[in-house]
Amino acid sequence: MHVGPSFSSYRIQLAGVSENTGFASPDFLDAMKYSLEGLLYTAGADDSYLPFILPGSGTVAMETVTSLIPSGSRTLLLTNGVFGDRWIPILTAHGFQMDVLSADPGNSVSMDDIEEKLEGGGYQNLIMTHVETSTGVRMDIEGVSKIAKKYADRIIVDGVASLGAEKEDIARLGITAIISASQKALGAPPGAALIVASRAALEDINEFSYFFNLKNWMTPMERYLEGKNGYLSTEPVGVILSLSRVFSDIRTIGLEARIDEHRRLTLALNEGIEAAGLRVLAKRELWSNTVTAVLSDHADEIVGRSMALGIEFATGVHPKLLGKYFRIGHMGYVNDFDALSALSVIERAAAQSGEKVSIGEGVKRAQQILYDLSHGK
Amino acid sequence: MHVGPSFSSYRIQLAGVSENTGFASPDFLDAMKYSLEGLLYTAGADDSYLPFILPGSGTVAMETVTSLIPSGSRTLLLTNGVFGDRWIPILTAHGFQMDVLSADPGNSVSMDDIEEKLEGGGYQNLIMTHVETSTGVRMDIEGVSKIAKKYADRIIVDGVASLGAEKEDIARLGITAIISASQKALGAPPGAALIVASRAALEDINEFSYFFNLKNWMTPMERYLEGKNGYLSTEPVGVILSLSRVFSDIRTIGLEARIDEHRRLTLALNEGIEAAGLRVLAKRELWSNTVTAVLSDHADEIVGRSMALGIEFATGVHPKLLGKYFRIGHMGYVNDFDALSALSVIERAAAQSGEKVSIGEGVKRAQQILYDLSHGK
């Protein structure tokens, strides 16, 4: 339950193992088309958007989507942590002008500050992170979008830790583009960078790179959507076979139901943590569906002991809290059993590390919530 | 036997399927360290080089390695086809000055032309492609390197279609950097970009990008080489587990033996093609160990019919010969049986398409060569 490559089920991994499937084979072309369509569906996009799947990672998606930003335009960046901050060197590398609004760890930039800044700033672009992987904080993208649309031409959302487990609804919210990666909330293996961008915004691309240039990728993706070979650079074939299985699962269960299920697990997990005697970093109203940061002075020891007990968590990376918290990823194919198992390990590892925890109270509380939320309580 | 994702054996693919291996887990860290070391070995590099494995593709490796090129320096690009030409938009995107020497399809830029151009040109950088995937032509990298070292500071080699099946020997030849990708000559699944670069050249990086910036990747890779977590952007975990198995196979069989075996298969395959009545595009002395382009006026039909017969080949992509040839990839885990199977399909598909071929003569010739070359004849 790391926050990076999330739990990737064997079933999904094995879907990527195939008998010599090349990138012009019907099986691959089917999977690519299905994944592009699934990406649109999961983002809440309509025909006015174009989906992109590139070899790479979330960072590749971030740098590629900046080709939507015109030179000379101004960007307001909202950041709630380390991965929000990552936009700074990316935009800087390409000479983009930018101002930054930051929040303390566990908190989110406020609506008032955003409106105030946008009002006076002459910004054409706004960038925000839906779920901040370094702190587990969820930004209110609906609220921010409403404000941003009044002032800016482009709203870009980092959905790396949210797409597939939080509601994106980009068409309704008027979001210009959202990015993600195969291995996070979606739960496929790592290897693919995902972007959904408004076709209107794609008309004017900033060509500062060959690969990070959405213009070069438009024809290939249009062709893949028609079921044709669309080579630009070699796609990670196995990852995409797995990804198409993920999108098939999302279609089967329904996006809403999948998001609700992640919410239910989040509540069970986070309340379990607090019942055990530890504290969640994020304010309750900012809890995300995919990442939980847990405060502890023994955080790094807890991560080490948890690995020995069978579950991999992630250490904290926020510079203001190094060694003071750890992170639980509950993305992709997590279920009730994973939530209970995580709590079981956390209680034990925390106790071993010297934290005052009530062994059993966390799993008990989680179990009660899991039960209650399945029975409409 | 496509030229893109090459034959990736089930064994290698299954090596990438694991029980929830995150990127801080011991299994991944072991595989990453082993792969980085294997990459150095396979490139013929020594301690004065640093290896890099990034999420991405060959194109990602190409654009990343250009961060070794200082702004204001001049580059001579040698290109024998479409993938050599791909350096042009990449270098252009970053404003690099460049001159280009091209060869006709099936041929290679000549040593005399190279020396003449370098002598008078004031070039600091030379870029060449070891094996040109669009034509199957192998460049004489030893010959070019000897000349280039006299004039240029940096020699960059595209080894995407060669690393693991051709001798690179970069330390001995004084090559500055070589790039490759997981899915080609190495035979792992696609998803990773590979670079080996001289530590001396890494001292001065051109920071035109965040991701395509080797400076940002140096510390992570140094840490991985020490067995420690080195996160910058999420690595394709499964691909790297598979890749480490490939490097283990290379260590077991020995790099020389693996290259010799690819040579043996190339001779059997190419002579088989000619015995059947078709013609190889590349001049005999330029035959590569990994890609064979075959001339035919029915090339696209042959590719379609071959797919129906069970083997995927690639259509031709050289603009001067569109529809006039097709390509066979014999990279990664090909063996005698694949060579015979490819010939069997080619003979049949070509005959069905109206080519005059002698059914059976190709497989017979190949079988004889396979036998003779196993018995020192």
Next chain:
Amino acid sequence: MHVGPSFSSYRIQLAGVSENTGFASPDFLDAMKYSLEGLLYTAGADDSYLPFILPGSGTVAMETVTSLIPSGSRTLLLTNGVFGDRWIPILTAHGFQMDVLSADPGNSVSMDDIEEKLEGGGYQNLIMTHVETSTGVRMDIEGVSKIAKKYADRIIVDGVASLGAEKEDIARLGITAIISASQKALGAPPGAALIVASRAALEDINEFSYFFNLKNWMTPMERYLEGKNGYLSTEPVGVILSLSRVFSDIRTIGLEARIDEHRRLTLALNEGIEAAGLRVLAKRELWSNTVTAVLSDHADEIVGRSMALGIEFATGVHPKLLGKYFRIGHMGYVNDFDALSALSVIERAAAQSGEKVSIGEGVKRAQQILYDLSHGK
């Protein structure tokens, strides 16, 4: 290409790998029902037959099916080799009276001898082997059945090496029961014993055993056919998941087409062997679709050298010809490429062993036949 567990494709093997599928789970019950129905279809049975799938092997199926034989009845056994002879100790162990008609290796018991024996013998039961794995000889089951029906009450056929690759057609031929195993002509992994028996014959079971007693298995199988749990003894769950995939493939391609394809490969392989300079043991009109025995004084050495060259064949086991022949299994998921690969290895291994073979002539001849038989010649 051993004659035992035949080529079992990765795809079929991976179909047997599942997330904790127990024997009351819907996935298993579906696979079991589908496999039982597929078994009926492949045997050419109708509703007057009941199918059985038991944990075990071909030998288990043999001993179990003898529970159809009443004590005190007389059996005529036709045997063309070692596996035909195996019925002798099985019947003897249970005190059955039996006479035996045998053929020399490579030959088949003659129709005249059978009729003569049946006419005067007062036999209630006749047992024959459709394809004799020790010699590759195919019995004319249609001819034998016609004669046998005139004299005997029960005809039992060993279809271990034939079911799925030869026409059984048991309802039309009036055959009482046929047995097989998962890993031979069907090409699933080993682990399941298969039986199809006439419901009429099942009314009177000889209860000499608990497990080898079809009476105990009838209710479980009837329940499985209705999609219900039918436990008697633990079924090999993974093998049956694989087996159901095999039957799905057979339905998709069609049984006739699958049999024709095995015939085509047999002709290519066997003629290739003779073109290379070796000789097939079985008389031409007795060639089976699944096993080819090849005569050579260097047979055991050829098998050893072939294993080193990458293909596993089987040594000869007929006591009259030990060390004088080897066997090729072409059951299950063999294709054109396997036939050519087998010939390539045989030519080389035979030459290395001192046989006079014409390297390349075998593969050439096979390739010509494969081509001709795909084009109606």
Next chain:
Amino acid sequence: MHVGPSFSSYRIQLAGVSENTGFASPDFLDAMKYSLEGLLYTAGADDSYLPFILPGSGTVAMETVTSLIPSGSRTLLLTNGVFGDRWIPILTAHGFQMDVLSADPGNSVSMDDIEEKLEGGGYQNLIMTHVETSTGVRMDIEGVSKIAKKYADRIIVDGVASLGAEKEDIARLGITAIISASQKALGAPPGAALIVASRAALEDINEFSYFFNLKNWMTPMERYLEGKNGYLSTEPVGVILSLSRVFSDIRTIGLEARIDEHRRLTLALNEGIEAAGLRVLAKRELWSNTVTAVLSDHADEIVGRSMALGIEFATGVHPKLLGKYFRIGHMGYVNDFDALSALSVIERAAAQSGEKVSIGEGVKRAQQILYDLSHGK
């Protein structure tokens, strides 16, 4: 967590997937030898015993091991439930004389009754079941063996549900033979019958069958132990590749540690069940390490609801308690997380079914025990 095929981990299943491993291949022969040796080790046998691995199931092992019983000898059968009773029709089918001592469900035949019966009975053979799968009761095999050795020549133990998770120690206890199956306490996929028998007892085999005749299997097994091909009937190759991985795991963790771990999980699970408000069928001192039967008037409904919640349990099969209990298998690769997950599902399914359970109390109690028993409390 069915009591039949137990949790078989993906890792173990994938160990059985291979590139065309035939039964004369080195990989199979290695796995077979290693498994036979592992079987001896896990049974606590020494050189005076011979191990057997046959295609089949536990029932196949039961019927095969009865070939150790001489005709005319007398057998005392101890049975604590349905699977103990299964010996009755098996022995009856072969005409063996037998007396039976039975216990009520949840109980075990008493030592006094056994001694009394043996004293006066003139029995040469005693058969007992170590763990009765229908009730979860563990027999005191040490106690019984001590008594039995005074009176009988042969002690046969059914270790189907115990071998690998309970201490067998057959050499020290003077047990003649133990049987098991691949898929139960060992946790490999189903498909193999396992027997360890004293070489002395093997000198006189009752040849009532061909396949169920240990005499026929002795030479093959001796050959396998020497690393040679030992064909009698086709072994389930994939199952044995998996099984050898299981034995490798047992060697790595140590048999004692593995048994202790199963004990720890049993205590957590069973006490958790009682803390939740349900009752374990077996008397506390008879709790087995592998099967727990739980009493409930809603047992069948609980099993159905649990399957929907994601875990497969088994319904009760004891004729005296049909519909009144269900069974949990905690064999093979179960761990702490499985114990908690099972309890989570049981609490919820029981509550849904109308049982009075305290949601969360079961998982809490289990978590406390898991923690305490890891810390020497």
